[in-house]
Amino acid sequence: MKKLIALTLSSIVFLFSCSNSDDSKTTAEPNLVIKLKFDKNQVRLNNFGQPSEIGEGNAAQTPVVNFMSAHYIELAPSATTFLGEGEIVYKGEETNAGGSKAIDFSKAILGQDGEVFLTVPLSEVAAGNYSWVRVSVSYQNGTIKFLSNGNELTGTMASFIGYNNYITSFDINGNTVAVNGNKLQGYWAFETLGFVIDGQAPEGAVTVPNPLFESSPIPQGSCVLTGQFANGLSITGNETKDITIDLSFSIKDSFEWNEVNADGKFEPAAGETLTDMGLRGLIPYVTYQ
Template sequence: MPTVRFACLLLLCAAVTLFSCTKDVSNNNGGPRLIFVFHFDSTQARLNNVGQPSPMPAGHAGQHPKFNTMSAHYLELAPGPLTALGAGAVLYRAPETAVGGSNAIDFSKAAFAGQDQEFYSLPLSQVAPGSYEWLRLSLAYQNYDIKYYVDTVISGIPIQGEFGGTVASFIGFNTYISSYKIKQQQLQVNGNRRQGYWGFETVINVLGQNYPLSSSGEAPAGATTVVNPLFATSPVPAGSCVVTAAFAPGKLVITGNETNDVKVQVSLSVNKSFEWEDRIPDGKWQPGKQEAVVDMGIRGMVPKVL
């Protein structure tokens, strides 16, 4: 597996939906809730780390990975562009531990969600009434399927064709991992891993026989890109992977008098988010031909009110 550089470009599309619920909220565990749901969109704009359109560079190619699950580490509502990180309404922070020697996200307690699934909710009564323009979300882990092409000879046997593989990447600031499953294969770690640690799993069929393979590694420090259009007025710490995006078409307003759930769709761009150096200009990722991956992950986020 070539050196992998992860792009945690999160321009988060928090599509805020005033969800008309017909159920009796008195039986809804204490009243209406604010609900956050992941959505992965390959047609959404492909953006860079400051929120501008990012066309594919010359000599590179990309594909839309199929996301399986994702987890978040931090969630905050910010009233305006000058609101410092942590000064808004902090709704969630994932469990952390120092068992690995330094403070880290506790992967064993992570919550995962897939396409159109809820990843976090809380009673609206716990959200301070106000007008919120920005959503900040720090991603911690992502798992997705990709395709790659093989055209080689192994032990005299020609192998040619497209295969599928699964990537598990840890993009939080630091994560304590005892073990984790990529797809079918379990990897033991028992330690902290900094932002950019990844695992890869695939199965290659040779003459009717399946050969499962797995590998792991770490991206260079600073390789993970974090989208923050407020970088000039409200920066985030390096390695934090806190993605920032404005609600659209208007702000999220919490009055404190809501009687129904408010549902926020966090739409994330996976538009050619898996990017590599296309040394053989055919648009197929061929890791065996030194086509190094340079970006993996989210390429944008657009909040809108449904």
């Protein structure tokens, strides 16, 4: 019996050792990890990627961004790489349910500040040297301040800034808004104290910074921000560890409106209207693990 017990224990130890040995040979596949960052201090840019001041007769504030969604992410080797000719690492779902082709909001990935938005195996990304990244932002949800009857309150702004958006419904601070149709870039909803209003910003009201507007333009009505890697991004195809890209978006004074009362306070009841809701720049940062 003692010999049997000893033999059994030896077998268990042997199997356990083999198991550990096999596990040590197993390595996780390296990934391209993409994170989101919303920076209130990052330089505020215009459509041409140049530093921008607040428009005359307007005022602006920096919102607290709660969520954001991107529909498209592309790595571009050079400043002359046209949109769509780089390495497309992500493209969200689209649908014709609303008539014309549109982003399917029900399938959108919603990301928060500092969170991992996307993980892609590096084996699925073409090896090469990349200088630029393009990101099509489709949705953002943020908290803003406004003035009502002399009282400063907060509300939640949801804005759809993709080229075209098919929306069945969406949640804004616990309130469900039913749409069941397509909405072009600039559709928004505002919630405060349980009440929701919505509207459509004028065409061209969304700023989309693109420093490559001369060599690599983007289509009118899209929201494809372009940002440059400070030291480039190199993917060899032989990586054994993750590569992380932090997509840092400028939200500095990104919520802009036309002033009626020149006090720097957003006051919808006084007839002040939203003039811009676009993110104000993109800087990608690379970390090699």
